[in-house]
Amino acid sequence: MDILTALEWRYATKAMNGKKISQEQLDVILKSINLAPTSLGLQPFDVILVSDDELKRKILPIANNQKQIIDCSNLLIFAAWTEFTDERKQRYYDDMKKIRGFVPEPLINYIESVYENARKNKEWFLQWAQKQAYIAFGVAIVAAASIGVDSTPMEGFDPIKLDELLQLNEKKLTSTLLLPLGFRDIENDYLVKLPKVRRELGDIIIKLAASVTDDTTRQRNRNKKQKKQTILTGYKRTGNDIHNGQRVSRHSLPTLLYFLFSPPHIFFNSILCQRTNGTLAFAPTAQANPQAKAKEPFFANAPMRLLKII
Numbered sequence: 001m002d003i004l005t006a007l008e009w010r011y012a013t014k015a016m017n018g019k020k021i022s023q024e025q026l027d028v029i030l031k032s033i034n035l036a037p038t039s040l041g042l043q044p045f046d047v048i049l050v051s052d053d054e055l056k057r058k059i060l061p062i063a064n065n066q067k068q069i070i071d072c073s074n075l076l077i078f079a080a081w082t083e084f085t086d087e088r089k090q091r092y093y094d095d096m097k098k099i100r101g102f103v104p105e106p107l108i109n110y111i112e113s114v115y116e117n118a119r120k121n122k123e124w125f126l127q128w129a130q131k132q133a134y135i136a137f138g139v140a141i142v143a144a145a146s147i148g149v150d151s152t153p154m155e156g157f158d159p160i161k162l163d164e165l166l167q168l169n170e171k172k173l174t175s176t177l178l179l180p181l182g183f184r185d186i187e188n189d190y191l192v193k194l195p196k197v198r199r200e201l202g203d204i205i206i207k208l209a210a211s212v213t214d215d216t217t218r219q220r221n222r223n224k225k226q227k228k229q230t231i232l233t234g235y236k237r238t239g240n241d242i243h244n245g246q247r248v249s250r251h252s253l254p255t256l257l258y259f260l261f262s263p264p265h266i267f268f269n270s271i272l273c274q275r276t277n278g279t280l281a282f283a284p285t286a287q288a289n290p291q292a293k294a295k296e297p298f299f300a301n302a303p304m305r306l307l308k309i310i
């Protein structure tokens with residue numbers, strides 16, 4: 001099935017007919033999960049494959065008695081890592097060395113910083129790991145649909161109880177998502193014949209191009225004829241313009257002069273402002289941008305900057 005046909009065909013199946021999917025189909029879905037992109041390629045989650053009917057029955061009440069749990073062919077449990085252990089880190093390095101022959105220096109730096117952060121802030125790490133699990137989860141749903149296998153994405157379950165049942169804490173895992181795989185029960189699933197409800201494409205996609213922002217800027221300048229010159233500063237966030245991917249504000253020439261020569265501004269500018277790619281922005285905004293390195297008090301080169309702007 002081509003991708004759009006598969007996505008139109010699939011739906012969150014509410015009733016499954018109990019038929020088994022083939023081993024080949026299961027393999028395609030599992031391999032797709034493994035091929036999903038994750039940050040740094042770390043894959044900080046495991047996927048538990050449940051095919052046993054008795055275990056499915058035990059999971060049923062934990063998943064709000066959603067019948068797909070027992071009527072599916074196989075149940076996948078996406079379980080995020082709760083800790084970035086030494087062993088997991090070493091395994092990552094070993095795999096990288098075995099397959100590529102080396103671990104690139106920048107990657108080591110990133111992994112080590114994730115490792116340090118994970119030690120300091122377990123909650124942050126878990127959230128990050130869960131985000132990666134969601135990516136693989138999405139890929140699994142699409143892969144299943146592409147080969148005519150139905151699935152039901154599920155967050156509706158009690159992760160604490162499921163972790164207890166499967167003793168996931170001992171494995172430093174926590175259940176994050178469920179994905180029953182199987183085939184739709186055409187007679188009993190009320191959703192089978194219902195069309196999809198989605199927002200209009202033009203509503204969900206925001207097209208932002210240089211020409212669009214230029215148009216907006218032109219419009220704004222037309223509306224403010226009295227302001228012949230505008231400058232970009234991060235001092236007062238009154239406007240809502242976008243420049244080099246950062247939100248900035250526009251101010252008139254008198255505002256600039258007040259901005260330059262008022263002593264409190266000189267003081268605060270030296271503390272708050274950073275220069276990034278020729279754009280001035282509030283320090284926190286600049287810090288969020290890893291490319292924003294060079295700190296420079298706004299006042300330091302003000303005359304040159306003023307000339308450039310004018």
Ligand SMILES: Cc1cc2nc3c(=O)[nH]c(=O)nc-3n(C[C@H](O)[C@H](O)[C@H](O)COP(=O)(O)O)c2cc1C
Binds near residue numbers: 013152155
């Ligand atoms: C992360 C996630 C969690 C979901 N949890 C449940 C669930 O617990 N039970 C359920 O029946 N559907 C669940 N759904 C299905 C959504 O309700 C469904 O995808 C949505 O209504 C769109 O419909 P469609 O997938 O049929 O196109 C979940 C979907 C996602 C993506």
